[in-house]
Amino acid sequence: MSDQSNQFVVAALYKFARFSDPASLRTPLHEVCQEARARGTLLLAPEGINGTIAASRTGVDQVLRHIRSLPGCADLEHKESLAEENPFLRMKVRLKKEIVTLGAGDVDPVNNAGNYVEPADWNALISDPDTILIDTRNDYEVEIGTFRGATNPETASFGEFPKWVDNFKDLRGEAKIAMFCTGGIRCEKSTALLKSRGFDQVYHLKGGILKYLEDVPEDESLWEGECFVFDQRVSVGHGLRPGSYGMCHACRRPVSAAARKSELFIPGISCPACHDERSDQQRQRYASRQRQIDLAKKRGVAHIGADASTLSKSDP
Numbered sequence: 001m002s003d004q005s006n007q008f009v010v011a012a013l014y015k016f017a018r019f020s021d022p023a024s025l026r027t028p029l030h031e032v033c034q035e036a037r038a039r040g041t042l043l044l045a046p047e048g049i050n051g052t053i054a055a056s057r058t059g060v061d062q063v064l065r066h067i068r069s070l071p072g073c074a075d076l077e078h079k080e081s082l083a084e085e086n087p088f089l090r091m092k093v094r095l096k097k098e099i100v101t102l103g104a105g106d107v108d109p110v111n112n113a114g115n116y117v118e119p120a121d122w123n124a125l126i127s128d129p130d131t132i133l134i135d136t137r138n139d140y141e142v143e144i145g146t147f148r149g150a151t152n153p154e155t156a157s158f159g160e161f162p163k164w165v166d167n168f169k170d171l172r173g174e175a176k177i178a179m180f181c182t183g184g185i186r187c188e189k190s191t192a193l194l195k196s197r198g199f200d201q202v203y204h205l206k207g208g209i210l211k212y213l214e215d216v217p218e219d220e221s222l223w224e225g226e227c228f229v230f231d232q233r234v235s236v237g238h239g240l241r242p243g244s245y246g247m248c249h250a251c252r253r254p255v256s257a258a259a260r261k262s263e264l265f266i267p268g269i270s271c272p273a274c275h276d277e278r279s280d281q282q283r284q285r286y287a288s289r290q291r292q293i294d295l296a297k298k299r300g301v302a303h304i305g306a307d308a309s310t311l312s313k314s315d316p
Contacts, residue, residue, distance in 0.1 A: 007082045009060045010231065012210075014050040014099060014185040016109045017072030022046055023095055025070060030093040036062040039088035043096045047109070049073065050099035050185060052231060054086045072110075079183060079210055081240060087232035100185050104162040107192045114179070114191025114202035119212040122205050123222055125178050126150075132170055136161060136181045136190045137228075140253045140273075144235060144245060145225025147180065158186055162193060176201040182227065184208040213238050228254050250274055250286050268293065 019025060022044040029042065033053065038060065040053035049070070053063055060080075068076050117125055126133045126147060135142050135150045142152045153164040165171065177199060181187045187204035194202045205212060209227045216223075218238040226235040226243040234254055235243030245254040249267070251274035259265055264275040268290030269283050278286075 007084060008054045008086045009057050010052065010054045010081045010083050010087060011060045011064065011078045012052045012080075012183055013064070013067070013076060013078035014183070015048050015067075015073045015076045016099075016113075016188060017048040017070070018110060019044065019046055019048065019071060026093050026095060029066065030091070032066040033063055033091045033093065036060070038063050039086050039091045041088070041092045041094065043094050043099045045096045045099045048099050049076075052088075053091070054083060054088055077207075079207070081233075083232070100189055101157075101159050102162065102189050102193065103159045104193050104196075107189060107196055109188040109192040112192045112195050113188045114177075114195065114204045116206040117178070117203050118206055119215040122178075122212060123216070123220065125203060126222065128176070130176055132175055132177050134177060134179045134190075136179050136186045141182070141228040144243075144254050144256070145223065145227050148222045148224055150180075161190060165190075165193065165197065171199065174201065175199065176203070178203045178205075180205040180209060180212075182208050182229065183210050210236070210240065214240050248274060249290075250278065250283075 025044055029044070033042070036055050036059035038053045038055035040051060042049060042051035042053065049067060053060065055063065064076070064078060068074050125131055126149065133147060133150045135146050135152055136158070138158070139152070139154050139156060142150075146152065151170075153161060153168075155161055155164055171177065171194075177194060179187050179190055179194075179202070181190075184204070184207055187208065191202045191204045209223070210229070213221075213223060213227060213236065221238060223238070226237050226245060228235050228245070232247075233242055234247045235245040237243050244257055246257075246260055247253075248255050248265070248271035250270050253271065253273050255265060255271045255273075259272050262272045264270060264272045269286040270278060
């Protein structure tokens with residue numbers, strides 16, 4: 001067992017549950033995070049909770065105990081990794097309309113999600129020629145890695161997925177559909193969407209890609225490439241080993257080693273993917289921000305909001 005005494009525990013979690021008054025849960029949750037010296041982001045909505053935090057072993061356990069005391073969250077599962085430094089600058093607890101934005105109206109992942117498939121059984125399902133395999137993630141995530149033979153919806157955001165489903169001609173009749181995402185949350189919602197559209201044979205990977213990469217031996221794996229993650233690691237490979245991608249802090253896209261050698265890659269300012277999307281004024285603003293980050297790093301302090309007491313405002 002690895003020594004966690006000098007490391008941060010990074011806990012990713014979500015739970016679809018019925019919160020009749022999520023606003024009333026916000027301040028108590030933030031206070032527990034503050035007491036635990038946790039950083040990260042947690043989202044609360046009528047449909048449940050979603051987010052990632054990092055703290056000491058004791059701190060993470062304290063926050064998880066509180067979350068499991070919330071209505072419908074007693075069986076909450078989470079995923080952990082270790083980090084030498086806290087990957088987050090501050091703690092934010094936000095109120096949202098949805099914990100993962102689909103914008104498809106009355107979709108019920110609590111009671112109407114698809115069938116879970118364990119990582120050990122996933123290869124058999126997706127190797128069946130009658131299975132339609134769909135990657136529910138965004139295009140920039142799919143670009144750096146996906147399962148062999150998966151369909152890429154080429155969406156820029158999860159909110160575009162319902163329209164893609166309506167236009168995807170292969171989704172007919174008795175189609176057997178397998179769907180996957182990073183940690184499982186988008187799959188629960190996307191399978192509920194398909195079931196609401198009348199599809200019965202709908203399956204999703206339990207624990208998402210991360211659980212598959214953790215559990216399935218590399219020599220048996222049908223995963224190709226790396227998996228984008230929404231923290232400072234940027235990407236991981238089999239065994240959840242750190243990947244080779246960096247992050248463009250202007251557009252938040254992953255940047256390969258080759259792209260980082262491009263003259264269009266300027267740390268904190270632009271990368272080959274977003275250089276032409278930004279104005280000179282925006283790049284000047286990013287450059288100013290990057291100078292502040294570099295100065296803070298030289299002083300050995302965190303740039304902006306390292307204090308876990310920050311309670312962010314609700315998103316619009």
